[in-house]
Amino acid sequence: MNDLIVNIMALMLIAAVIWWFWYSTPPAKSVSKNQLVEIVVEDGVYSPARIEVIAGEAFSLRFIRKDATPCAEKVIFERLDKTLELPLNQPVEIELKLIEAGEYAFACDMKMYRGTVLVKPAKKSAETS
């Protein structure tokens, strides 16, 4: 009887750990066509840090840097070979249209701030758009 209770408790603990890890990853922000997304740069994180778009759809990112440390002054999109300079408290916008599905990371110079644009393949359908 006691063994059973211990086993159940162990299983519940495992479930709790899995649940915690699963839900502690930041949820991705879905972005629709031509949408502008504001990303606040503060306290070592981009928020939101995960952005989900559909391949081939244009969208814009507006970075607002609220962190005065030099660490935050640049955003580098390595795969796109683009770097943005972020003056303090001044929004900087970039318009993107990513054709190839996949992950496009962006980060500060030292990679303390990290974010990802997740490009999902466009749905194949009969309609031409």
Ligand SMILES: [Cu+2]
């Ligand atoms: Cu940095």
